[in-house]
Amino acid sequence: QKEVEQDPGPLSVPEGAIVSLNCTYSNSAFQYFMWYRQYSRKGPELLMYTYSSGNKEDGRFTAQVDKSSKYISLFIRDSQPSDSATYLCARGLMEYGNKLVFGAGTILRVKS
C-alpha cells in the first residue's frame, strides 16, 4: 500500500464549478500536510500547508484535514481555466530530514 493515495483523474469541470480533490494516507506519524500545484512542464509549487486537523482558507482555496480518518482535501471555489494543472498532496514529518511523501497527483482541467 502506498503511503499516500490520490486519484490521478483527470478531473474535468466547467469554469465556475467547485472542485474537490482528495487524498488518503496510511502513516499516522505524518505531522504536516500540503498541496502543491504543478503546471505542465514546470516544477511543483506550494499552494497550501497545514499542521492540524480542520480547515484552512486562502482565497478561493480551502484545505481540509481529518487526522482521525487520515483524509485530506482541497476545495477550489469558482474554478478558473488557469487552475488547470496537476494537484499533488504531500505529507511530511518534522524529523531529522525534511522528507515529503507525495501522492501521484490529480490532473484537473477547467473548461471555459
Added chain:
Amino acid sequence: DSGVTQTPKHLITATGQRVTLRCSPRSGDLSVYWYQQSLDQGLQFLIQYYNGEERAKGNILERFSAQQFPDLHSELNLSSLELGDSALYFCASSPRASGSTGELFFGEGSRLTVL
C-alpha cells in the same frame, strides 16, 4: 521563477550510460532535495543534502549517487542507465534541514530519456 536552476533541461542517452544532473539552489538555501517523477510512480523522494551533508535518504537506487558541494550546488549521478530510469528529475531547495513548513522550491526539472 522559483530561483532553483537545473541543467540540462533535456537529456537523451542510451542504456548502460552515465549522466550527471546539476542543480543550483535558491540563494541562501542550504538544503537540496532530489525527486524523480514518472507517470507510474509519481513524485518519489530520492535524497536530501543539508550544507554538504546527506540528511535523508529515500528510494534512491545504488546506481544513483548525489553530492552537495561547498558552494551548495548539487549533482545527481545516474549510472548503468536502464529504460526504466527515464523520468523527470527535480531538484528542490529549502532554507533549513527540517522542522520548517515543508515548503520546497522546485526547479523546472531535467527530463531524462533512456533509449
